[in-house]
Amino acid sequence: MRIIGFIGALLLLAAAMAGSIAWGVTDIPMRTVWASFVHYDGSNEHLIIRTARLPRALIAAAVGACLAVAGALMQVITRNPIASPSTLGINSGASFFIIMAAGWLGINGLQSLTWVAFLGAAVSGGIVFLLGSLGRDGMSPVKITLAGASVAAFFHSMTQGLMLSDGKMFDQVLIWLVGSVAGRDMDQLAAVWPYMAAGMALALLLSKDLNVLSMGDEIASSLGQRTSVAKALAALAVILLAGGSVAAAGPIAFVGIIIPHIVRYIAGNDYRWILPYSAVLGALLLVSADLGSRYIAMPKEVPVGVMTAIIGIPFFVYIARKGRGTA
């Protein structure tokens, strides 16, 4: 059953990516799309596909997959259903570090900015995890959510301040506030994909340990797991995945919350299934949200981060209401 669902999701993702390559301000027939891969002739449409649409679809898919898996990992580590790279401030930390490195320190190369993003993700994630786990009963959902929200607010307003005091072109830096996959090229993907792949591989290798960990610290350690090692490795994977996504597309919100919940509904509680499912569905969500974002304010484009926030909020509210909501 799960395998059929997985194949179905892969097919949907392929269809969405094909749509994302073919449709937009200029619609391109599928046959031309196909031709541009098989025998490229340098015509206008082939050029659009090769240099604009294809990188965009690939980046959207990669970022969506990474964010969803990062969200799933974080929900295990923190035992908090609303944990995700965006709610816990990791995305805003990474984007602030990028803006600061690019604006103040004059760092420019994609490779170095990617490392800066990792650093930002690690710093903000570290602060949030540390603060969230202080106190008698360790990491409680409320504590870590509040810590995340305030760290996110801090880095967000710092980013805003840098942008406003610098007076650079508004459009160029806006993606560091909301996240967008428009106007990327293959180089950008080339700079980040090794880290994303490494993070993804690490996550998949950990999936068995995550199953154990999800039963709670006490049961996990009594089953012989070294929980702190498992958590640290998972956190490393989160930093690679989230930092890489931010370096490629800015802080895109809510993908990491929505997808793992849908996946648990479809695929149950086995992380060996949850992680691959999350990757595929996350990619599917971001590719289709990106496709949708082209049609809202045509011919302008809405950043895809806005779309995911709008799609994500009903989920967020649902989860917050469902939880043990008594104070």
Add this chain to the structure above:
Amino acid sequence: MSKHRTFRSAGRARSLLPASRAARVTVVLSVICLAAIVICTGTGSQFISPYRVLQAIFGQMPFLQHLFGEAPPMDQVVVTKLRLPRIVIAVLIGASLAVAGAILQGVIRNPLASPDVIGITEGASFGAVMFIFLFAGSVSIHWMPFFAIAGAILITALLYALAWKKGVSPLRLVLIGIGVSAAVKSVSYMLIIAGPLQLADRSLTFMAGSIYGMSWDKDVLTLLPWVLVLLPAAWVQARHVDIQALGDQLAGSVGAHVQKQRLLLIGLSVALAGAAISIGGAIAFIGLMAPHMARRLVGPSFRYVMPVSALVGAILLLTADLVARTAFLPRDVPAGVFTAAIGAPFFLYLLYRNRNRY
């Protein structure tokens, strides 16, 4: 307890200590606030000594004229036309945000609550950005406060409805507020992008929170009536805030209409925050910090917390704005960036202090 001086007359006992201490703190803070007003007015790209500031302010008034003497016309213009409106606005906004936060913290019974954490601020900025987007140029800017307040009310109503599950639990309100405000912020950005580019800078500055370029007739006169009505109203409601702070069960058992009063008080807080934000933009974390400092100074009773946090809020914003407009000359950095830079670590500190509560 021994410091309480108890007076008895006809069987009624009154303890005077908290009141006299609160009065002392209030007086001291008022003096600091007035001093800050004078010093901040004098500081800028051109420094004016405190005495000349006073000269420029009071020199025109009929009786004080003889006391201070006539100010040079240059000072007169700089002080009364350029700097003073901004200073007055800083005081009004700081006080309103602080009281809005104090009310919310009492009602939500959560030391971490404030208009910006639960999304009221985002709602108000959404309303203002909406106004800029829809009517920029075609409708007078005087209408913007109404849109900001409407946005704040709308978002709060939405939050309230979403958090309602046989009554509103404070915790659920905070969690849902965090989510909703993230989404609303994104929608504001969407409007900024979809709108004309020359307005983008203004909208973005608004979302960061800035009190740059204020004027008497436009800004001060718009905000002043709101503050003059709402602050006394909050003072009158002080007793109910204290009752809310007891918790649902206890408040219910002392005979309070818990949910109804909660709605009224949150409404008061929203109106204060909305009015302030409509002028100054989304200035963050004042509503969080000021009430805590106030409680440290005068204890938990809202009757004393309210005026003290208003003063603390005013002083905080005056200082933040002073740094924002002088530290990076000639750029005028939004004051909200500085309040956030101080406020977020403060929030984390609070979280650390309350680490055993949640």
